[in-house]
Amino acid sequence: MRIRITKNIQYGNVCDVSVRSSKNQAEVSFSASPQGGPESLWFCFRITAINKIKRIKIVLKHPYNMLMGGCELSNILPVIRKDKGNWQRIERNYEFLALPDGRYEISWILNNPGKINEISLCYPYGAPEIETLVKESKGYWKKDTIGVSTENRPMIRLSNDYSFPDSKKPGIYIVARQHSGETPGSLVLDGFLRYLSEIRNEESIVWAVPLVNIDGIEKGYYGKDNYPIDVNRAWGNPSMRHETLVIQRDINRWKERCTPILGIDFHAPGGAQGDGIYFFLQKEKSAFMNKERSLINIIEKKIGKTYMAKQCAVVAQYRERWNGLTFSQYCRKYINIPGLCVEIPYAFCGKNLLTQKKYQEIGKKIACAIIETLK
Numbered sequence: 001m002r003i004r005i006t007k008n009i010q011y012g013n014v015c016d017v018s019v020r021s022s023k024n025q026a027e028v029s030f031s032a033s034p035q036g037g038p039e040s041l042w043f044c045f046r047i048t049a050i051n052k053i054k055r056i057k058i059v060l061k062h063p064y065n066m067l068m069g070g071c072e073l074s075n076i077l078p079v080i081r082k083d084k085g086n087w088q089r090i091e092r093n094y095e096f097l098a099l100p101d102g103r104y105e106i107s108w109i110l111n112n113p114g115k116i117n118e119i120s121l122c123y124p125y126g127a128p129e130i131e132t133l134v135k136e137s138k139g140y141w142k143k144d145t146i147g148v149s150t151e152n153r154p155m156i157r158l159s160n161d162y163s164f165p166d167s168k169k170p171g172i173y174i175v176a177r178q179h180s181g182e183t184p185g186s187l188v189l190d191g192f193l194r195y196l197s198e199i200r201n202e203e204s205i206v207w208a209v210p211l212v213n214i215d216g217i218e219k220g221y222y223g224k225d226n227y228p229i230d231v232n233r234a235w236g237n238p239s240m241r242h243e244t245l246v247i248q249r250d251i252n253r254w255k256e257r258c259t260p261i262l263g264i265d266f267h268a269p270g271g272a273q274g275d276g277i278y279f280f281l282q283k284e285k286s287a288f289m290n291k292e293r294s295l296i297n298i299i300e301k302k303i304g305k306t307y308m309a310k311q312c313a314v315v316a317q318y319r320e321r322w323n324g325l326t327f328s329q330y331c332r333k334y335i336n337i338p339g340l341c342v343e344i345p346y347a348f349c350g351k352n353l354l355t356q357k358k359y360q361e362i363g364k365k366i367a368c369a370i371i372e373t374l375k
């Protein structure tokens with residue numbers, strides 16, 4: 001029996017691969033590649049089974065070196081796509097294997113694999129999905145290129161209205177995927193943007209850069225804390241990356257065409273964090289703390305407690321590699337508006353498994369909550 005593994009697929013990331021196979025079963029062991037960064041988490045690759053087999057055991061090596069958030073590893077549940085069908089969660093048959101020297105591996109069984117099987121940490125999301133979103137909005141979302149990335153890829157910005165200088169309409173500016181592997185942030189933003197197009201919201205000026213770290217996305221990088229500097233620590237003035245420079249100049253255009261009221265930044269937390277959705281609060285006191293807390297409360301009520309973390313507004317406690325400003329700090333300091341930073345888990349909110357539809361529903365609820373506060 002022959003099994004082929006490749007990372008030469010869209011958003012591909014895999015390394016350190018080994019394959020064992022018997023008549024009916026194969027075992028594929030792999031690591032997530034750090035791709036030159038200090039952290040690893042994102043993986044996405046293809047297993048081609050030349051002959052029909054009954055099952056493939058998929059073994060993740062070195063999970064102790066991945067950014068898991070110090071949580072229960074059974075909270076990870078990759079997605080699988082057989083023979084170009086739809087992406088689905090893999091069956092929940094997680095196993096933990098302790099090795100004699102203290103290392104460990106985790107695995108899942110893929111029953112009845114197809115000929116082509118793609119496996120990914122979470123549902124992939126990129127430029128084709130943005131294209132679909134724009135098309136299905138029937139003219140509501142306009143798509144423009146506001147500049148290029150470090151490696152010359154187009155940086156896309158969506159807008160519901162170009163508006164005009166000195167417009168008094170409230171404005172919201174949104175970013176996602178500063179950390180390129182954090183697709184749950186995109187899946188929720190997708191629902192957020194679809195909701196606004198469904199209700200044909202014209203009361204607010206909403207501009208969004210949905211794929212900020214487009215180089216990392218296309219190359220299958222996890223992209224958290226990556227060199228030369230984490231995108232979400234490059235928001236100082238002057239900016240420390242070309243991507244943030246491009247977006248800052250776009251924010252300047254936007255803020256001339258609306259009354260800025262809010263910035264939102266969509267992320268995903270550590271790979272095994274499965275308590276629920278939560279927001280990061282700023283460590284230092286700011287004039288916007290109360291406004292941000294009140295918005296988070298309204299969003300929490302709308303989403304419902306089952307999908308929110310018990311502590312849904314937290315001050316970051318982890319030690320940071322980079323000292324620069326985040327997007328939300330930039331919003332507060334330079335645009336004079338509250339900035340929300342939301343973390344969406346990769347698989348579970350407590351016992352609730354997140355599917356593409358569920359992510360979209362959460363996004364719709366966040367949008368609905370925010371639009372209601374504008375009335």
Ligand SMILES: [Zn+2]
Pocket residue numbers: 178179182224267268
């Ligand atoms: Zn992030």
